[in-house]
Amino acid sequence: xxxxxxxxxxxxxxxxxxxxxxxxxxxxxxxxxxxxxxxxxxxxxxxxxxxxxxxxxxxxxxxxxxxxxxxxxxxxxxxxxxxxxxxxxxxxxxxxxxxxxxxxxxxx
Amino acid sequence: xxxxxxxxxxxxxxxxxxxxxxxxxxxxxxxxxxxxxxxxxxxxxxxxxxxxxxxxxxxxxxxxxxxxxxxxxxxxxxxxxxxxxxxxxxxxxxxxxxxxxxxxxxxxxxxxx
Numbered sequence: 001x002x003x004x005x006x007x008x009x010x011x012x013x014x015x016x017x018x019x020x021x022x023x024x025x026x027x028x029x030x031x032x033x034x035x036x037x038x039x040x041x042x043x044x045x046x047x048x049x050x051x052x053x054x055x056x057x058x059x060x061x062x063x064x065x066x067x068x069x070x071x072x073x074x075x076x077x078x079x080x081x082x083x084x085x086x087x088x089x090x091x092x093x094x095x096x097x098x099x100x101x102x103x104x105x106x107x108x
Numbered sequence: 109x110x111x112x113x114x115x116x117x118x119x120x121x122x123x124x125x126x127x128x129x130x131x132x133x134x135x136x137x138x139x140x141x142x143x144x145x146x147x148x149x150x151x152x153x154x155x156x157x158x159x160x161x162x163x164x165x166x167x168x169x170x171x172x173x174x175x176x177x178x179x180x181x182x183x184x185x186x187x188x189x190x191x192x193x194x195x196x197x198x199x200x201x202x203x204x205x206x207x208x209x210x211x212x213x214x215x216x217x218x219x220x221x
Contacts (some may be wrong), residue, residue: 002117004150006150008148032208034208036212041214042214042215043112043198043200043212043214043215044151044198044215045211046208046209046210046211049208049209086149088150090151091208093208094207096148096153096207096208096210098148098150098151098152099150100147100148100150101150108214
């Protein structure tokens with residue numbers, strides 16, 4: 001079993017849809033939870049991170065962490081074609097672990 | 109604007125060649141990282157460095173070595189390239205106590221024939 005599981009997709013949605021991206025993990029010691037966005041032919045860039053459990057909102061993006069279920073989510077409201085990218089979850093800090101990434105396409 | 113640059117975007121090498129991948133950051137970051145990214149496997153850490161001349165093995169160091177002679181520069185060396193090292197290589201950097209916030213370079217796509 002991988003330490004971090006992420007559905008690779010691909011996921012295709014119409015513009016304006018709400019997108020839900022998810023990861024599960026097995027290491028209960030993780031305290032930091034990150035979402036990175038990677039455009040084609042670019043390196044990943046940090047979208048947001050959450051420490052421990054709870055929600056964090058940044059504009060159209062909301063990150064949720066449920067440590068009891070070892071489950072994290074990223075919600076994108078009012079999705080735009082510019083959101084089309086691969087989204088990587090990551091967790092840990094000194095021993096960071098990445099998910100395989102979910103490829104998202106938002107169609108105009 | 110923060111920047112991590114990598115010496116090449118694309119490289120084609122022959123089996124057995126020695127390969128150097130270079131990474132430079134201009135943010136005065138203490139930590140630097142080398143990952144490889146493969147479909148279905150995500151990013152896997154090869155080596156990281158938390159200071160000049162310091163290095164730590166990551167999850168998949170076999171077949172690789174690194175060098176950090178200056179704070180801004182971190183090199184990945186493939187001593188004898190093999191076909192299973194064909195991959196996307198990503199360099200990243202972070203502040204010493206902010207490893208959750210890593211800044212990535214654009215990546216080097218290496219093909220070993």
